[in-house]
Amino acid sequence: MAENEYVLKQQNVSGCNIQIKLVDGRELQVSSKGKKSQKSYSVDILSLKDESKKVVLIAWKWLIYSVVIFLTMLILLKVLPGFLDTDKNLYLGIVLAVGVIGSLTSFILFLKKSSKKHIFYSRNANVPIVILGAGKPSKKLLSDFVANVEKRIKKFRNHMDIDDEKQLTGEMKMLRRLSDEGIISKKDYETAKTKLFSGFDSTTVKR
Numbered sequence: 001m002a003e004n005e006y007v008l009k010q011q012n013v014s015g016c017n018i019q020i021k022l023v024d025g026r027e028l029q030v031s032s033k034g035k036k037s038q039k040s041y042s043v044d045i046l047s048l049k050d051e052s053k054k055v056v057l058i059a060w061k062w063l064i065y066s067v068v069i070f071l072t073m074l075i076l077l078k079v080l081p082g083f084l085d086t087d088k089n090l091y092l093g094i095v096l097a098v099g100v101i102g103s104l105t106s107f108i109l110f111l112k113k114s115s116k117k118h119i120f121y122s123r124n125a126n127v128p129i130v131i132l133g134a135g136k137p138s139k140k141l142l143s144d145f146v147a148n149v150e151k152r153i154k155k156f157r158n159h160m161d162i163d164d165e166k167q168l169t170g171e172m173k174m175l176r177r178l179s180d181e182g183i184i185s186k187k188d189y190e191t192a193k194t195k196l197f198s199g200f201d202s203t204t205v206k207r
Contacts, residue, residue, distance in 0.1 A: 008145040010136040013112060020130060020145070025152050028120075028130060041183050043120075043129055045153045046160065047171045052120045052146055054134065059113035066106035073099025118146055122171055124199060125192035127184055164199070172196050 006022040016034035022045075023029055031040035076095045084091055116134035121127060135142060162170075172193065179189035 006145055006148045008132070008141065010133050012133060013115070020132065022149055022152065025156065028149070030130060039181075039183070041178060041181055043178075044170065044174060045149070046157060046162070046167065047123055047174045048120045048129060048153060049123050049126075050154050050157070051150050052118050052130075052132075055117050055119055057115055057117055059110050062106050062110035062113060066103050066110060069099060069106060070103040073103065118142065120149070122175060122192065124168060124171055125175060125195050127175060127188050127192050129178070129184070168196050168199050 005024070008020045010018045010020075012018060012032075014034060016032050018030070018032045021029045026045060028043045028045055028048075029040070030043070032038060073095060076099070077092060080092060080095065081088060118132040118134055119128045120130040120132075122129050132142065132146070175184065175189050175192050175196075178184045179186055
């Protein structure tokens with residue numbers, strides 16, 4: 001492995017293989033390969049915050065689905081008997097089975113898709129750029145990789161004499177490129193652009 005080059009390999013819940021590599025102590029290269037798609041992008045570490053953040057991403061959608069399905073089942077079990085004459089037990093049994101299966105399936109997806117992440121955000125606009133799964137492939141390997149990247153960001157920034165305006169411009173260009181490549185959403189880019197423009201005179205940056 002070359003000097004100042006660190007590599008972390010992970011696999012997400014969808015079975016997609018992800019590789020994050022710090023190259024030449026300056027650039028993070030991220031590549032992912034799944035059964036149906038693959039993508040790659042690069043990030044200048046000067047456009048990232050000095051430290052990553054540990055966050056818990058909760059799949060609220062699936063938890064809400066689980067609760068809604070369960071409550072709907074209870075309501076139907078309470079209301080339907082008044083409208084059913086024949087085969088009452090059959091219909092109620094179907095409602096119960098569908099409700100339990102649907103609620104449990106949604107709850108399992110909630111548990112599966114909720115996860116702890118280690119995220120590197122863009123320096124000024126606070127857009128999540130590099131998202132790492134916590135504890136993968138092991139806590140030590142992840143911790144060592146993150147520590148090396150954070151150390152390199154701080155060291156590189158201390159040795160570079162770049163004014164705030166140039167840093168904002170560089171981050172703007174990076175986010176636009178990532179938006180064009182589909183790495184971040186157009187909405188996130190537009191929100192970030194507004195925030196970055198508020199940091200300096202907008203006439204100095206080409207939209």
